[in-house]
Amino acid sequence: AQSVAQPEDQVNVAEGNPLTVKCTYSVSGNPYLFWYVQYPNRGLQFLLKYITGDNLVKGSYGFEAEFNKSQTSFHLKKPSALVSDSALYFCAVRDYPNTGNQFYFGTGTSLTVIP
Amino acid sequence: NAGVTQTPKFRILKIGQSMTLQCTQDMNHNYMYWYRQDPGMGLKLIYYSVGAGITDKGEVPNGYNVSRSTTEDFPLRLELAAPSQTSVYFCASSYSSAGGPVEQFFGPGTRLTVL
Numbered sequence: 388a389q390s391v392a393q394p395e396d397q398v399n400v401a402e403g404n405p406l407t408v409k410c411t412y413s414v415s416g417n418p419y420l421f422w423y424v425q426y427p428n429r430g431l432q433f434l435l436k437y438i439t440g441d442n443l444v445k446g447s448y449g450f451e452a453e454f455n456k457s458q459t460s461f462h463l464k465k466p467s468a469l470v471s472d473s474a475l476y477f478c479a480v481r482d483y484p485n486t487g488n489q490f491y492f493g494t495g496t497s498l499t500v501i502p
Numbered sequence: 503n504a505g506v507t508q509t510p511k512f513r514i515l516k517i518g519q520s521m522t523l524q525c526t527q528d529m530n531h532n533y534m535y536w537y538r539q540d541p542g543m544g545l546k547l548i549y550y551s552v553g554a555g556i557t558d559k560g561e562v563p564n565g566y567n568v569s570r571s572t573t574e575d576f577p578l579r580l581e582l583a584a585p586s587q588t589s590v591y592f593c594a595s596s597y598s599s600a601g602g603p604v605e606q607f608f609g610p611g612t613r614l615t616v617l
């Protein structure tokens with residue numbers, strides 16, 4: 388079965404410090420991996436994706452993520468956190484080709500950047 | 503481009519009433535999705551469509567119906583509303599890659615309360 392785990396419901400980090408939001412996945416085929424951000428009362432916004440190629444993926448707003456096949460992880464990172472990064476972050480996976488056109492989302496991690 | 507639009511933004515229903523949540527995208531995307539978001543539960547897929555005239559069930563389809571008569575529109579119908587359908591509903595669309603759908607573009611959501 389396909390699944391995504393975000394082991395931390397809440398992450399707090401001081402402004403200017405590096406941040407990491409964790410994601411692990413379970414698929415039987417090839418993982419298509421995504422990170423999205425959600426601000427209060429808004430829809431999800433796409434940040435970055437891994438489909439194939441370089442394991443280090445760069446995305447919007449200075450975020451990056453590293454695909455680690457052996458650890459089945461796709462952690463989101465940023466070298467220096469901003470207060471405006473405070474939001475809810477979701478990891479998602481599509482199990483290609485096994486689950487057709489469906490995506491599976493984690494339960495989300497609430498990031499708070501403390502001034 | 504307006505992207506993905508949803509109406510209404512808010513709605514309160516009485517138990518047993520019916521309603522249709524509207525979703526329109528102007529990006530000519532083949533894939534469209536309906537999710538519900540409940541606190542601490544992430545996003546759960548209700549229905550999806552791979553093109554006009556083609557729809558399929560997701561994880562939690564009971565109590566809902568969809569249709570896709572055009573590329574642009576993907577309405578979600580709630581019949582006989584129940585308190586368990588109180589949630590925030592998001593519509594999303596995705597373009598095609600060689601391996602099928604990739605990142606999704608989300609609407610702003612509809613907050614539905616069933617009393």
